[in-house]
Amino acid sequence: TDCTAKRNIAKLLANSVVYRYLCSEDLLEDVLGGKDALKAFRESDEKGYLEVETEGLKQLTSMGSLVLCCGDGAVMNSTNLGLLRHGVSIWIDAPLELAVNDMLKSMGTQASSDPDSFSQAMGMLHQRYDELKERYGVSDITITMQNVASQLGYSSIDSVTLEDMVLEIVRQIERLVRTKSMMEAAGRPF
Numbered sequence: 001t002d003c004t005a006k007r008n009i010a011k012l013l014a015n016s017v018v019y020r021y022l023c024s025e026d027l028l029e030d031v032l033g034g035k036d037a038l039k040a041f042r043e044s045d046e047k048g049y050l051e052v053e054t055e056g057l058k059q060l061t062s063m064g065s066l067v068l069c070c071g072d073g074a075v076m077n078s079t080n081l082g083l084l085r086h087g088v089s090i091w092i093d094a095p096l097e098l099a100v101n102d103m104l105k106s107m108g109t110q111a112s113s114d115p116d117s118f119s120q121a122m123g124m125l126h127q128r129y130d131e132l133k134e135r136y137g138v139s140d141i142t143i144t145m146q147n148v149a150s151q152l153g154y155s156s157i158d159s160v161t162l163e164d165m166v167l168e169i170v171r172q173i174e175r176l177v178r179t180k181s182m183m184e185a186a187g188r189p190f
Contacts, residue, residue, distance in 0.1 A: 003102040005162070006092050007069050012166045014067035023069040024056055054079055061086040072128070075135035088173055091139035092165070095146070095157065096125050141172040 007023060014021035029038045031052075042049040053073040060068055061083045068087075074080050100121045109117050136142075145157040148168050154160060 003094060003099045004106075005094055005098060005102070008162050009092055009165050009169070010067050010069035012162050013169055016166055016170065017067070019065045019067045020063075021067050021069070022060060024053065024060060024074065025069075025071045027056060027060075028053065049073065050076055050080075054083070057083045072132055075132055075138075081135065081138060088141065088176060089139040090169060090172075091136040091142045093136070093142055093144045096122060096129060098145075100125055140176055141169065143168055143172065 010023070011021045013019075025038070029035055032038045032041055041052075050073055053071075054077070057070070057074060057080055060066065066087075070084070074084060100118060103121055103125070104114070104117055143165060145160050145165070148164050149155075149157045149160050151168070152160070152164060
């Protein structure tokens with residue numbers, strides 16, 4: 001699920017660890033001539049779109065010191081999932097309501113003023129989430145706003161800041177690196 005929060009978290013993470021930030025979807029938009037061209041290409045030739053995305057991922061994952069923000073196409077096939085293994089993959093499992101509100105906002109619609117649009121978009125995203133959650137589940141790290149809110153003692157996810165999310169991601173990366181080092185020292189493959 002693509003939303004502004006995911007991109008902002010990725011940008012802040014890149015700044016925090018002094019890495020470069022890139023968004024695979026933004027790069028595809030640039031190559032194809034904008035959001036509308038990307039959407040039209042994806043709708044008219046999904047297989048071709050996924051092939052272009054795979055080629056882009058091949059190039060991007062060969063770069064070092066990079067925080068790469070990806071869309072759903074990154075988990076659509078085993079080749080892409082394999083490419084993402086070149087680094088640490090992180091799934092930011094945001095509440096669907098947040099993604100729906102973000103999607104409607106980008107289309108110039110407010111959920112409160114058009115409940116039918118919200119309901120329709122929610123149904124569509126829920127179906128997409130159900131189709132892809134197992135693929136996203138193979139990520140090295142999964143971060144949910146609900147868990148971050150709970151760990152910090154917040155009564156609502158509305159209190160969770162981008163900084164809170166990034167700090168949790170950094171903690172999880174450190175834990176993953178420590179675990180991997182211990183496994184390698186013990187002579188077990190990770």
